[in-house]
Amino acid sequence: MKSSQAAPLTRRKFLGTVAAASAVVSFPAVLRGAENKLRKPNVLFLMADDMRVELGCYASRFGAKTPNLDALAKSGVRFDRNYCQFPLCNPSRASLLTGRKPSTTGVLGNRTDFRKAHPDWTTLPQLFKENGYATMRAGKIYHGGIDDAKSWGATSDTGGPTDDGSAPAVGRTKKLNVATNAIAKPADAPAPLPADLGRAGYSDRIVILDGNGEGHGDFHATDRTIENLRQHKDEPFFIAGGLIKPHSPPTAPQKFFDLYDPDNIKLPPDFAAWPTVPPGFPSAAIRKRNADLFIGRGASEAEAKEVIRAYLASLSWADWNFGRIIRELDTLGLRDHTIIVMVVDHGYQLGEKGKWSKAGSLFEMGTRVPLIISAPGMKGNGQSCHRIVESLDIYPTVAELAGLTPEKGIEGTSLVPLLKNPTAKWDKPAYSIWSEDGKTVHGVAVRTEKFRYAEYGKDGSNGAMLLDPKDADELKNFADAPDHKSAVAELSALTRKYAAAYG
Numbered sequence: 001m002k003s004s005q006a007a008p009l010t011r012r013k014f015l016g017t018v019a020a021a022s023a024v025v026s027f028p029a030v031l032r033g034a035e036n037k038l039r040k041p042n043v044l045f046l047m048a049d050d051m052r053v054e055l056g057c058y059a060s061r062f063g064a065k066t067p068n069l070d071a072l073a074k075s076g077v078r079f080d081r082n083y084c085q086f087p088l089c090n091p092s093r094a095s096l097l098t099g100r101k102p103s104t105t106g107v108l109g110n111r112t113d114f115r116k117a118h119p120d121w122t123t124l125p126q127l128f129k130e131n132g133y134a135t136m137r138a139g140k141i142y143h144g145g146i147d148d149a150k151s152w153g154a155t156s157d158t159g160g161p162t163d164d165g166s167a168p169a170v171g172r173t174k175k176l177n178v179a180t181n182a183i184a185k186p187a188d189a190p191a192p193l194p195a196d197l198g199r200a201g202y203s204d205r206i207v208i209l210d211g212n213g214e215g216h217g218d219f220h221a222t223d224r225t226i227e228n229l230r231q232h233k234d235e236p237f238f239i240a241g242g243l244i245k246p247h248s249p250p251t252a253p254q255k256f257f258d259l260y261d262p263d264n265i266k267l268p269p270d271f272a273a274w275p276t277v278p279p280g281f282p283s284a285a286i287r288k289r290n291a292d293l294f295i296g297r298g299a300s301e302a303e304a305k306e307v308i309r310a311y312l313a314s315l316s317w318a319d320w321n322f323g324r325i326i327r328e329l330d331t332l333g334l335r336d337h338t339i340i341v342m343v344v345d346h347g348y349q350l351g352e353k354g355k356w357s358k359a360g361s362l363f364e365m366g367t368r369v370p371l372i373i374s375a376p377g378m379k380g381n382g383q384s385c386h387r388i389v390e391s392l393d394i395y396p397t398v399a400e401l402a403g404l405t406p407e408k409g410i411e412g413t414s415l416v417p418l419l420k421n422p423t424a425k426w427d428k429p430a431y432s433i434w435s436e437d438g439k440t441v442h443g444v445a446v447r448t449e450k451f452r453y454a455e456y457g458k459d460g461s462n463g464a465m466l467l468d469p470k471d472a473d474e475l476k477n478f479a480d481a482p483d484h485k486s487a488v489a490e491l492s493a494l495t496r497k498y499a500a501a502y503g
């Protein structure tokens with residue numbers, strides 16, 4: 001049902017088009033209520049940056065307060081085991097928005113623009129644009145500095161900044177106590193990379209915003225998304241709102257800091273002052289350099305608690321901004337014919353194994369990401385889904401919900417069967433990869449119902465790790481355990497098959 005008319009349609013023209021085509025258009029029955037007979041479902045696409053599975057509705061280990069996303073989860077299906085394809089912004093976002101694996105996009109680093117190699121691909125928002133929708137974004141959807149003009153319509157307003165933290169913020173900056181930090185540097189600690197040092201200026205500070213954060217780009221991106229909803233409420237839309245929080249530096253108004261007491265924060269059992277490869281794990285499993293926080297320096301326990309508290313404040317402020325957008329959707333009376341998708345680019349380690357970043361993490365905390373899909377009328381709404389799914393699956397899911405047919409080459413699998421029945425049979429592992437240099441694959445991980453397994457180097461030449469989800473803190477590597485031999489053989493074959501696509 002691809003329309004040849006790329007420009008956004010006025011409501012009148014749109015209704016006429018749909019009426020003429022109604023004989024062949026078939027939307028999911030649940031989205032075809034009497035009053036919306038001729039109305040295509042809208043999409044509200046919400047995205048956060050570096051927001052690991054730490055929401056209240058995901059049983060946050062630190063007790064994060066996220067009432068708005070918790071309420072959204074209750075209205076839809078919360079995917080408990082959704083995995084990103086790459087623990088870094090640009091490769092993950094390029095994969096998710098094009099519906100292709102990183103091996104297919106060729107985007108393995110933060111500087112590669114997928115569009116240069118693939119001018120003819122149709123991205124998820126572009127699919128909607130080409131089917132008569134008004135498509136627009138505010139804030140960070142693609143990676144900072146890399147946007148895609150083909151995805152967004154003529155009426156797009158880019159809204160807030162897309163950068164990762166250098167945007168001016170109105171408020172106070174609290175420098176962490178670097179000068180008196182007495183944490184000794186391990187002899188084998190490598191020097192920070194120049195690119196990481198460039199971010200060190202904001203990696204050792206916490207930003208306390210004035211008021212409700214009105215001076216910050218995320219507040220503006222939220223306002224712009226609300227404005228976009230108001231302006232386009234009478235036509236079918238795909239409106240994307242992206243926040244750059246809780247990406248470093250941790251940033252929030254004071255009242256969000258007040259929600260948490262650092263003295264009540266219990267550090268992870270494998271917390272360490274510096275990135276530390278746990279005994280029995282391959283050295284490739286943990287990069288010895290931090291790339292987001294504590295760059296080039298150790299973390300004292302007091303600092304670690306202060307930063308975790310600030311991350312939680314930042315996360316709660318992001319939740320508050322998402323809440324403003326969702327409330328506006330309700331005020332406009334659009335909820336009943338709007339599919340809401342909330343997703344994150346990748347996970348994060350908050351001091352586990354001494355790591356303060358996502359980069360290189362093929363652990364659960366680096367690759368597991370929140371995913372909430374609230375689509376009107378789905379039988380699974382209000383439930384959580386424990387099946388293994390991938391962010392790659394979002395493209396075909398949203399397309400199917402709107403009755404649109406994706407182009408050939410999309411590699412994900414629609415999750416609509418799980419939205420209807422979250423316990424439906426499902427047997428599809430999730431894969432994530434890591435590249436140090438943006439060119440070569442250095443690690444491939446697979447997640448099945450029973451295990452998480454990763455191999456480093458070609459054919460595992462730099463080691464392997466087998467994690468048992470029952471070991472929630474991922475403290476033990478079972479890769480060499482005699483009683484796990486057959487599982488390792490099976491999982492190794494899966495990662496090597498997956499890696500073969502990279503040559």
Ligand SMILES: [Ca+2]
Nearest residue numbers: 049050089345
């Ligand atoms: Ca990110």
